[in-house]
Amino acid sequence: MTADSRPAFGKVALLGIGLIGSSLAHAMRRAGLAAHIAGYANQAETLEKARAIGFADTLHDKPGPAVRDADLIVLATPVGAFGEIAKEIAGDLKRGAILSDVGSVKTAVVRDVGPFVPDGVHFIPAHPIAGTEQSGPEAGFAELFDGRWCILTPPPGVDAAALEKLKTFWQRCGSQVEVMDPKHHDLVLAITSHVPHLIAYNIVGTAADLETVTESEVIKYSAGGFRDFTRIAASDPTMWRDVFLNNREAVLEMLGRFSEDLSLLQRAIRWGDGDMLFNLFTRTRAIRRSIIDAGQDIAEPNFGRIKKPPK
Amino acid sequence: MTADSRPAFGKVALLGIGLIGSSLAHAMRRAGLAAHIAGYANQAETLEKARAIGFADTLHDKPGPAVRDADLIVLATPVGAFGEIAKEIAGDLKRGAILSDVGSVKTAVVRDVGPFVPDGVHFIPAHPIAGTEQSGPEAGFAELFDGRWCILTPPPGVDAAALEKLKTFWQRCGSQVEVMDPKHHDLVLAITSHVPHLIAYNIVGTAADLETVTESEVIKYSAGGFRDFTRIAASDPTMWRDVFLNNREAVLEMLGRFSEDLSLLQRAIRWGDGDMLFNLFTRTRAIRRSIIDAGQDIAEPNFGRIKKPPK
Numbered sequence: 001m002t003a004d005s006r007p008a009f010g011k012v013a014l015l016g017i018g019l020i021g022s023s024l025a026h027a028m029r030r031a032g033l034a035a036h037i038a039g040y041a042n043q044a045e046t047l048e049k050a051r052a053i054g055f056a057d058t059l060h061d062k063p064g065p066a067v068r069d070a071d072l073i074v075l076a077t078p079v080g081a082f083g084e085i086a087k088e089i090a091g092d093l094k095r096g097a098i099l100s101d102v103g104s105v106k107t108a109v110v111r112d113v114g115p116f117v118p119d120g121v122h123f124i125p126a127h128p129i130a131g132t133e134q135s136g137p138e139a140g141f142a143e144l145f146d147g148r149w150c151i152l153t154p155p156p157g158v159d160a161a162a163l164e165k166l167k168t169f170w171q172r173c174g175s176q177v178e179v180m181d182p183k184h185h186d187l188v189l190a191i192t193s194h195v196p197h198l199i200a201y202n203i204v205g206t207a208a209d210l211e212t213v214t215e216s217e218v219i220k221y222s223a224g225g226f227r228d229f230t231r232i233a234a235s236d237p238t239m240w241r242d243v244f245l246n247n248r249e250a251v252l253e254m255l256g257r258f259s260e261d262l263s264l265l266q267r268a269i270r271w272g273d274g275d276m277l278f279n280l281f282t283r284t285r286a287i288r289r290s291i292i293d294a295g296q297d298i299a300e301p302n303f304g305r306i307k308k309p310p311k
Numbered sequence: 312m313t314a315d316s317r318p319a320f321g322k323v324a325l326l327g328i329g330l331i332g333s334s335l336a337h338a339m340r341r342a343g344l345a346a347h348i349a350g351y352a353n354q355a356e357t358l359e360k361a362r363a364i365g366f367a368d369t370l371h372d373k374p375g376p377a378v379r380d381a382d383l384i385v386l387a388t389p390v391g392a393f394g395e396i397a398k399e400i401a402g403d404l405k406r407g408a409i410l411s412d413v414g415s416v417k418t419a420v421v422r423d424v425g426p427f428v429p430d431g432v433h434f435i436p437a438h439p440i441a442g443t444e445q446s447g448p449e450a451g452f453a454e455l456f457d458g459r460w461c462i463l464t465p466p467p468g469v470d471a472a473a474l475e476k477l478k479t480f481w482q483r484c485g486s487q488v489e490v491m492d493p494k495h496h497d498l499v500l501a502i503t504s505h506v507p508h509l510i511a512y513n514i515v516g517t518a519a520d521l522e523t524v525t526e527s528e529v530i531k532y533s534a535g536g537f538r539d540f541t542r543i544a545a546s547d548p549t550m551w552r553d554v555f556l557n558n559r560e561a562v563l564e565m566l567g568r569f570s571e572d573l574s575l576l577q578r579a580i581r582w583g584d585g586d587m588l589f590n591l592f593t594r595t596r597a598i599r600r601s602i603i604d605a606g607q608d609i610a611e612p613n614f615g616r617i618k619k620p621p622k
Contacts, residue, residue, distance in 0.1 A: 129535045133612060139612065148534050149531055178531075187523055188528050188529075189532065189535060191521060192518070192533055192537040193532070193535025193537065196537050197536050198573075198580075199573065200539075200595075201595050202572050202576055203506065203510065203569055204598055205572055206502070206565070206568050207503070207598075208594065208598060212498055213502055213503075215598070217499050217503075218499075219601045219605050219607065221440050221460055221503045222503055222605075222608070223459050223460070223607050224440045224442070224503050225505075225508050225543055226504065226507045227608045228507070228539050228540075228542065228543060230595070230598055230602055231539065232536055232539060233592075233595035233598070233599065234595065235592075237589050237592035237593045237596065240588070241585050241588045245583055245588070248580055248583075252580060252581060257517050258514055261520075262509075265509060265513055266563065269559055269562055269563060272556055272559075274391075274556055277551070277552045277555055278548050280513075280516050281512055281544075281552060283516065283519065284516055284544035285544070285545045285548065287518075287526070287530070287541055288542060289545075290526075291533050291541055294530050294533075296530065296531065296534050297533070297541070297542070298616050301444060302444070302614075303613075303615070303616055304614070305609050305615065306443075306455065306457075
């Protein structure tokens with residue numbers, strides 16, 4: 001075995017085995033990162049599905065037994081459940097273990113989990129910026145994190161070796177890693193993820209409630225743009241409820257700016273200010289190009305949805 | 312030749328040969344729908360590109376010569392230019408010809424083009440609900456309209472044979488065809504296409520203007536949801552400026568509802584009303600499923616963007 005292919009951890013406990021937890025298991029397997037993967041879920045149905053797929057070595061319906069002797073523990077349930085789980089597992093955590101998570105918010109995780117972290121356990125919150133609109137253990141796959149960013153928000157005075165170990169772990173799962181302050185993370189994600197999800201959920205709701213346009217019309221003619229929003233608005237409801245409840249300040253701040261800007265556009269349409277519209281629409285095109293250049297989306301038109309016959 | 316493979320038209324004139332016009336040329340070629348395809352563009356660069364690709368039999372830098380002797384004329388420039396072109400070609404239109412378009416708004420097209428349609432010419436506005444974020448003659452391809460809807464908004468008293476002919480034409484280009492009142496069309500498209508584009512353009516603009524989050528951060532972490540919006544916000548600026556200027560009432564109406572609903576969500580986040588959020592997020596998931604069932608989007612997660620190795 002080369003140095004790079006040795007398991008980075010003995011036992012890894014995944015508390016939550018939905019889309020992200022199960023993808024992490026597949027990615028760990030692909031890279032040989034764990035000698036033993038333990039999974040926890042609180043629903044029998046989820047455990048059954050995970051057992052059938054086989055991405056975990058052991059499965060548990062209580063978090064305590066899952067984390068016992070684990071070298072790395074990853075909280076991967078909706079973030080609203082983190083505090084309770086952290087409290088429940090506190091007595092079972094091994095000295096020297098790394099406690100991390102995959103939650104989409106970070107100050108709330110520090111607030112909810114931090115108080116329960118025992119001395120000698122390295123608490124390093126993390127957020128892989130990756131996902132799909134699907135959920136559940138059957139939605140996971142090893143490639144989910146490839147080329148995506150994972151943001152770590154270690155507390156001041158974190159153990160340098162533990163931080164390095166977690167960085168390497170995510171890199172070997174396919175990610176690029178960045179370290180950030182939790183508050184700044186929440187602000188960045190509010191604009192790159194949370195507010196986009198909120199407005200996608202919102203417009204899909206608005207469309208469904210119209211009395212002048214039928215739902216069947218909305219569905220038939222969705223290829224004009226609306227269908228893109230429905231993908232995001234099909235994301236896991238529990239996860240996203242918890243995100244909004246736990247990143248309130250940053251989301252409200254970004255939402256305020258979005259609404260201000262939208263009012264200006266509304267006014268430009270009302271008064272026929274074509275130049276203002278044209279200038280914005282030209283500026284936004286450049287950002288798309290940058291995202292493709294940065295490897296964060298594919299260049300094919302329509303996300304490559306249209307299958308053309310081979311030339 | 313079977314009845315279905317006879318060219319439906321002798322000469323077809325495409326006034327505008329960007330994404331939609333050029334795709335239409337490719338689709339006509341695929342189905343053998345025209346004996347002669349004439350293309351018009353006002354820019355030499357566009358004509359050169361079209362010539363290199365070769366989807367038109369003749370190319371013109373004036374619309375008059377392009378439409379002479381044409382049996383079908385399709386306006387395919389940004390809608391803001393329709394009125395002027397209609398005025399310019401009025402004297403060149405053949406009696407019995409069908410004058411149509413591919414504009415994203417329909418009452419404004421009736422308003423701008425209608426007055427210039429000579430007696431004996433069948434004016435039948437049309438809107439294929441299809442497109443990509445790319446533009447220009449090199450962006451076109453024959454499959455663009457496959458399985459998408461094309462809405463015709465014929466005036467009262469339209470010639471039945473001409474309407475039937477245009478319906479068949481679009482069906483042979485791969486589309487499903489629906490007939491609708493222009494005002495209702497504009498309302499439906501305001502919610503399924505125009506407002507989605509506006510809020511996508513808007514959030515990309517908001518993100519670019521932030522002083523607390525850098526543009527480089529927005530780009531790096533866009534996989535959390537934002538990148539989907541940038542695709543739509545990369546659409547052709549001139550085309551979309553004209554859409555908003557020409558569907559003002561319906562867009563402002565739908566935008567008002569969107570903003571009302573967004574205020575409710577904002578309030579739910581502020582006051583921690585998780586149930587309200589959860590209920591909306593659950594409802595919107597069902598609409599995604601209906602769009603996939605209706606064949607208007609693909610079912611693969613992330614629009615199939617993540618390429619997994621074959622199993």
